[in-house]
Structure formats: C-alpha cells, structure tokens
Amino acid sequence: MEMQVDRISNLPGHIVDKIMSQLSLRDAVRTSVLSSKWRYKWNNLPNLIFDNQSIVVSSQDQTSIKNKLVNVVDQVLLLHTAPIHKFKLSHRDIQGVNDIDRWILYLSRGSVKEFILEIWKGHRYKLPSSLYSCQKLIHLELFNCLVKPPPTVNGFGSLKSIDLQHITMDQDRFEHLISSCTMLERLTLMNFDGFTVLNINAPNLQFFDIGGVFDDVNFRNTFRLAIVSIGLYVNIGYDQNLTLGNAGNLIKFFSQLPSIQRLEVQSYFLKYLAVGHTPGKLPSPCMELNYLSIRINMNDTDENLAALCLLRSSPNLQELEILARPEEQIFPERVKNIWLEEYYDCPFNQLRLVKVAGIFGVRCEMDFINFLLANSPVLERMTVKPASNDRGVGVAEGIGPVPASFGLSHSVQCTLTVDSHILTLSVSNELHTKWRFQSLSSLHHSLLSLFSSQISQKPLALSFPQSTPRLWSRTVRAPRFVVTASAVAAPSPVDLETTNLMKYVKSRLPGGIAAQRIWGTGRRKAAIARVVLLEGSGKVFINYRDAKEYLQGNPLWLQYVKYPLVALGYESSYDVFVKAHGGGLAGQAQAISLGIARALLRVSESHRIPLRKEGLLTRDSRVVERKKVGLRKARKAPQYSKR
C-alpha cells in the first residue's frame, strides 16, 4: 500500500466537527483511537444521540444492560466539552431510572436547545423539575413520561415545538404549559391521559396534530394556525349531547381558525363536530383551506350535515379525501339524503384531486360522489375505492346517472377499483364546453359487462367520434370524446395463470419491492420474508401467487399471515406483498407475520404497544437443535439394554 499524506487530520476544525456530527456517537467516539490528534476531537460534538445504533448491547441481563447504558451516558457527558445543542435519549433498553434526573439537571445548566426523551419500556418516567428551567429549549419531545411542572414555573420562553406522546399530565398544568410557551409554533399530542379538555391558547401556533381521547377542544388566539390534524379515538355516544346554547361545536371550532390551510378530521372527530346545531354554512368561510380529509360515517345524518357545512364553507379547496368508516356502515339506516338538494350552490372552482375510499355503493354515497362531480369544474382526478371487492360493481353502476350538466375544462381521470380489476376511465374533451354525460354512463355499463365476461390484457381504446348535441351544448361543433380504459389482471387463480398475477403484482410495486415505503423483514427458522404493505383491500400475495394457493390452503398458516393485521383491525385496509425464501411453508408463514408486524411499525410507531402485547414483534429464535456426537439426534440416546 502506498503511504498517502494524512490530510483529514489537518482539515480546519469546524469541518472536522461537521463530519463528526454526521457520524453516530459510537463511531465518533471510536475516532479517538486513530491518533493523538484525534483523541479529543469528538468532545466537540454538538448533538449527543443515545439510541440503539450508538449504544449496542449484547448482554441479556437487565441489570447489566442498565448499568452499561448509565455508565456510557455518564462518561460521555463528563468528557464532553462543547455546548450541547441536542440531547436525545431513546434506547430500547432504558427505563425511567433516577440517573436520567441527574443528566437533565446537568443539561439544564447548559444551553440545550433540543431535548428528546423516549422511554420505551416500563412505567411513565416522572420528569424532574430541573427540566423546566431549560430556558433555551426550542424543541421538546417526550414519550412515556409523567409531566408535572411545579406551579411556579414560568414555562419555556423560546420553545417552538412540543411533541408529547403517551404522556400523563393534569388539566391545569397542561393549559398552563401551552399558554406560557408564547413562541410555540408546533404542537403534537398523541395518546395522552390525565386531562380531557384541550384548551389551546397559543398565538403563534401554526401546526397542530393531535390524536387521543378527549371531551372537548377549545382554541383561543390561534389566528395563525394553518395545519390541523385531529383524531378522536373514542366513539362518543349520541346521548352525550350536551345542551349547548346556540352555537354547535362546528361553529365554535372554526371561529378561531381563520387561516387554516390543511385540515384532517380523523377517527371519530367528525362526530364531535356534528354535536349541536350545524348551520348550512360557517359564518366566515375558510378561504385558505386547500386540503381537507374527513373520516365519515355516510349513514349518519348529522355527520353528513357537518361535512356538507364544511365543504360549503371551503370554496378554495384543491384536494379532498373522504374516508368512510366501514365498521359502522354495515347496517345502513335510513338517512335523510342531503347531497341531492344542494347541487347548484356550492362550486369548488379549484378542486383538482378527490379520493373516496371505503364506500359500499349505497344511495347516499353515490349521491355524494355525483354532488362532487357536478360542482367541480376543474377536477382532474377522482379515485373511488369501494370497501370490499363485491361492492365495486355497485359503485361503478351508481356513478352511472351522473348529472347532466358536468362542466369540464380539463380532462377527468376517474379510477375505480372494481372487483380487483383496476378500471381507469379517463375522459378528455377537446372543446371547453359542457357535455352530455349520459352517453358515458352507457359506455360505463358496456365496459363493465366487458370486464365481467372476460378480462382483456391489453388496454383497449374506444373512441366516440360524435355525440348528439343537446340543449346545453352551446357550441356548433359537437365535442369529441376519447375514452380509454385499461384493465389489470385480477388475482383469482381460477381463471388466470400466474403470469398475469405477476404482472399485476409488479404493476402495484413500481420500482420493485425494495422501493416501497411501508416494508418489513421477518425471519423464522431458515425462512426470510420481505413484506410490503400497500393500501388496498386485504389481499395477500406471496412470491407472485395468491396466499391461499401458496400456503396450500392450510388454515393455520393463513391465520399466521393474517394475524398482525387483524390484531390492529386493518384486515381490509392493506394489501400485502411478500417475497419469501428459505425454509418451509410454516416457517415462511411465521416469518411473514413478523414482517407484517414490523411493516406496521412504519405506518405508525403507536402500533408498537398493541403488537408487542400480542407478541408479534418477537423474533422466534427457536431453531433445530444440532445433532450431538454419540447421540442419535440432538438429545435422543442410542438404545441400550442392561444385558
């Protein structure tokens, strides 16, 4: 090896610091052994991150793990010289031990700006009061902690961002904390307890993301709040209807949100909004709202009314997502149909993208879709996803009698997932004019019959050179429609061979299995399974084959595969794509189970606790025991007889 000049040691100090700060703490500390020049270089690290990568534990014994972790943090804090900018403690083996108190006290004497503490195991950790004297703090993130600031504390003067998950705090202290952080811009709250009324008084708040169980939410002075995502995780009963004076929750909620831009109404929060009097329109419309996502029970009149009110008050909407709660819609009740009456007074002049998911094809839902189609002149794409496969045809037929006046200036692409054929219907017209949609609906039917009889593998194009100009076609020339529909093969092994299924799976996984967002790897015995989850309807594909066929219809193995999704109630919201190799079918099935569970963690970290409870995150480390010399098998001794 030729001897090269040592140039990295002579780099300017701040560049070395920069390179060091990109390394994990462990790698940075290891540079001390390079040469005497490097011995103390890591002491200038601005960010101290103690997580699973930076401290690797090999032992199984809880006490020795704890002692080791405590020693490492103690030692690093003692040797470190430069001011600490960011302190993160998130190791899976740390519990809420008293040593953390000491570290926080040490940090509070410095000028730490970001503090992140995540306790993965054990009880909530009670934060020491010294934390509340970190006046320079900008970002605070806590997981599984008991937050109890002493009443005399003045709050964090420069704190801009709070992220609290799985925390316990009492009502007064929560309110005091929020209102005393005057600079607060971002607030995230997930799975909290100890307080049930969210009184948010934060003049600089811009981002608000909350999910949990609460009774009421009140905003005060939140005039800059732009991004809101709220999920109420419990189904409030009807009789809980509080006797509110004149204003319902909807008016109250929006009165302090004049500059809202993105809103996500998750879980059961629409139920909360629908309590009390719902007006036809909000007193002051949300002029800046451009993204809206609502989870709704389409069979509930109150919820429909609240959604309608919201839609009518959002004239500048660009993107809309409507997610049905299928679990509540199984028993359709008679609902007052409100979507028909309101056709003409609510134009969405900027609405471009619409997604509707989880619907059953009942009257009300179809009317809602038609309501959107009728009022969205610049719609570019609408995606409709039925709750289950057999409902798809009903949905497609329901859209048939679309209102006659359907004004378009661009082209519309309407994607329907029908009985696991993906039917893309794109319509473009050359003239900027209104057209008769009736011809399209008949086309729709003909296409459907085509699909149900036989599946064509290549896209087919149908063109309609002319349609009869009717009353409202102002133009002399008749518009020309070009309708293209492409079908992707269905995953039923009965009438399709594997190549089609392979094509279908590949079309769902652009860029291959490694390029997907929600993935996990599971192992069991000699089997390895790579798993990808995509939003869908609960289909499972293993090595380009249907799961039932691949696992030879064995109910136990199929049960293994389905279990993680069932445990979280996702059995019909994700499609699972697996590449499995090694081992036998039983091992592969269990490997897939682990893979799915790990992939679900990528969906949300909050799944960890339920999955852990079910034991789905544990790698089953049992394997065949080796054969021993002098024995027949691992433990079986050769037969012997006394005489």
Add this chain to the structure above:
Amino acid sequence: MASAPENEKNASAPEKKTLTLKSMINNEEFVVDEHVALQSVTIKNMVDSDCAGDVIPVPTISGEILALVIEYCKNHANPSASEDDLKKADAGIVAKDIYTLIDLVLAANFLDIKGLLEVTSQKIADSIKDLPHQDVREIFGVENDYTPEEEAAVRAEHDWAFEGFP
C-alpha cells in the same frame, strides 16, 4: 432578440452577466453566469464590495475540483429542478474517491457554499461509518502515533464503543 447576431454579445451582456473564475493551481479558467457563481458567499461578498475584476482568481482549488463546484452551483441555480433531481445530481457529484472529497470539502469551505459543504461532509462521514478504526486510518492515511500501551488505554477508556470491533 431582434438585433443582428454580431451585436448579440453586447445586447445580452447587461441582462446576463458572466464571471470568469480562474484556478490559481493550474490556471484553468471557467466562464459562469453570475447568478450561478453567486451561490458562493465568498464570491458574492467580492462582487458586492466591487473588488472582483473580470477574472476572479481562486487560490488553492484545482481546475478539476472547481469544475465539480461549478456543476453543483449550476444544478442548484436552476429554479425548475425538483428536489429529487437535485439529490440525484448531488449524489453523482460526491461519488468520488476520498481525496477528491477532501479537496471538495475544502473548496466548499473556502467558497462558502453551505449545501455543498453539507453533502460532502455527509459523504465523508458515510464512507467511514461502521468501519474498524484500522481501516479508517488506512483510508485517510492517518499516522498512528500512539504507543501500543497508549492505544490500549484509549480503547479501554471507551470500551463500550469498541464492542464488536477487533
């Protein structure tokens, strides 16, 4: 653009100013648009304080490195480039051997281009992470001036970080 082609140079001069960067190591010259070059805070300060002539001399940076820097600036001066494209282009620029990277990080430091400094130092960090320290020494050519006893003592001090390494 109605003017005759021979006037083009004069006509376009006021709206699109160019600067010439000259590497003082091998005297290579590069002509770049002003808005591209101004991503370097150092050059911006020079232009703002009017101490830049027609040719801006760049000491200590070789032509080959300067070409990379200019490529980076051009990519990032293009307002229509998407985030993903930029990331890919950056990855292409820093896919070099460690010595080029060190030259590049020094150049970025001298010219004060924050984004380039970030991606190159990240790349250097990536190239040594999870490697045993003996390999790191070899990659950078760091000379070990510890005696074996001293080295063992430093290691023992941080034994937790060396678990799993020879």
